[in-house]
Amino acid sequence: MYDEIIYDIWFSALEKISLRKKNLLINQFLSSKNIYNYLFNKNSFINSNINQKIIEYLDKITVSKDLSFANLIYKKAVKNKINIVSYTSKNYPSKLRNLEDAPILLFFRGSLPKEEEVCVGIVGARSCSEYGSYVSYNIAKDLARYKISTISGLAVGIDTYAHRGTNDMNEKTYAVLGCGVDICYPSVNINLYNKIPLNGGIISEFFPQTTPKPYNFPMRNRIIAGLCDILIVVEAKEKSGSLITADMALEMGKEIYVVPGRITDPLSVGCNSLINQGANIYQGINSILENVNISLKNEESSTKEVGIKGEILKFLTESKKDIEEIIHTLKYSEEEIYLTILELIRENKVKEISQNIYAKF
């Protein structure tokens, strides 16, 4: 009477069974409907050589028979244009099946990464520096030039810039959330939240209307680690969630690239320690491309700025600088420097982030 998906929702919502057990169960029973039937409708149950221990386990537990809740979720999802895909569906990202605690259901708006699609995860600190945001944005842009998609968490900071970079190139980026797909968290990213599904997708394993609780985020990070082929950590403090994501990715056999930073910068401590543990150093798009076996097409030769513009941009690459430092360090006159900065601001290459303090955009 009901679609498969209702049984999947019912199964996913069962609270007494751990995610790992659910994975075991569904792998054995081959469908949630089958599990339901075994429990409540033995006539329709299809026995496919199920492990005795598992049968014993199922015989002992008591779960709800009620499917109306699942039905409700499904109807609401359809109404709110939320797509659902289950573990058993052929559209389920196969990379996630490698997880021992893979989500039974994935809710999404937009689309999911395809099988052959190359995805690079970009993660990093929420309170990133201008350098971090610049790098994150441009890595995503560079990847987009080679039609490589990005995955991140829509969080403030590095995640946001990565999504923006890909989006601005009209390529696919996927945001995995620590809440329901119908909640935009953080709310400041509402613009990105609306734009991302147009090319890529907003994904979540949590039921719609789930609020972003702290314990949801490590769970969400494993999805990012699972879905990506390569993980790039841009900036991370000593104790950072991004390092946990990196660990997860490492365990799944993914390549980790790290953007190194200045040793005095607390935002680079995590990254630098990853390098120490053997992660690759990201030094430009070529590092990734070799790994992904994409032939190096002719790069868009970025017009290298020369002269005073170039020097200012170079000086600002390290970090933000205030006007006095720029005038003091570079050998041009005050007028030349300031007027050039005005021009660079017009060309969107430099931004005045605070009174008389400039950073590369």
Added chain:
Amino acid sequence: MYSEVYGSTIFGLHSYVVRVEVDISSGLPCFEMSGLLTSEVREAKERVRIAIKNSGYELKPQRIVLNYSPANIKKSGTGLDLPSAVCILQAFNYIKDISLSDIMFIGELSFDGSIRKVKGGLPSVIKAKCAGFKKVIIPYENASECFVVRGIEIFVAKNLKDVVLFLNEENNLERAEEVAKINEIKNKASLDFSDICGQSLVVNAASVAVAGFHNFLMIGPPGSGKSMIAKRLKTIMPNLSEEESLYITSIYSIAGLIGENEGLLKERPYRSPGQNISESAMLGGGNNPRPGEVTLASKGVLFLDELTQYKSNVLEALRQPLEDRCVTVSRVSYSMKFNADFMLVGAMNPCKCGYYPDREKCNCSDIDISKYFGKLSTPFLDRFDITVRTKALNLNDFENKETISSNTLKERVLVAMQIQKERFKNKNYLFNSFMQASDIEEFCKLSKENMKLMEDLFIKNELTARGYHKILKVARTIADLEERKEISKKHLVRALMYRKCINV
């Protein structure tokens, strides 16, 4: 019996001549006063009566009625005690029956007959001179502020009896010039710009602000020297001219802020009201019109530290004085215009925690920052002609003793002031920041190349007309400081650098 004598009262910032009349007649003994008086003046009833008695003059119980005209000006202050007593004494024939219409009497009376200091001594004496009085008798303690007024004989009296004897020509009163003791105002704290390490951009900007009387804003992290610099602005500001000094001293006299033995104020005022100040304390007003902070800071500095902590209605209320250089205070019973030509100096942090954009210390997001700046409306921030960033010091700056002394800066400022004085000799203002559009046309001509630069910025929507004028005025001051007649590209660009950042 009838008698009339002259005194004065202060309303707002002006002094008015008051004619005190008394009528003594038979009838039930009483003491009445009329003429729109505040309670301060009404209390004179007891003071006058007892002072007269204790000075040795007995008043027969009669019906005494005093009138103070003009009856439509509200009379306040305690300075009318003395003329009231003199009037009564003359009516009772203790003083010779001669006309006292060319003398003005000012003073408060104590029970023992001694005459006490009053507020507003200086403006009253100035008014007396302008109104044609030949002599004025003032309290001893007001001597030091009043003696400078020329063209009128100023006598000081210590008690009522001396005044009576003087009027009967039985003794002399001392003159104000003889008794005025001006204490040399000791340089309170030896503040100097050389206390500031590094920060040459801010220090130069401060000198430009002072030289041209431009409104000046400092944005920076805690402890980067904003308050320090603000306190030292006085040390590079030129002294008041004599005319300005009379004007300012009058205001301070009315507000009761002239200290003991303090003569004419020579230094420019420096006011730094606290963040809790109310709108009427800032602008002036109240039941009896009193000058507010903006008026007390006229011709000097009004410093607002931690700009975002002030009540927003108070900051918004500053827009009129900043625009018109005066403030109109309207109440039910009066409408008064006070002068408010002050230089506004502000200090604030770049964000709530104070350290933006230093990512090591600051975790404020873009939203937090715009919320923080949001407390100050853009039109208000626009009023600042010069905005600069102060930097947190690091060890290098302390060791690198690149400092500049107040004297050096003051010399440059004085030079610029001289140039401006010459430039504006036919106008009624002294500084570049007061220039109107027509003056800018005349005095801030730009070379073709520079015109093109400004047009460029204008077209690219980075300048409004007001912004354009502001930049020219500041550039003019920068050029004056370097004693240049022409505004060069360097000056123009400097002025551009002093614009406030549009992103925050």
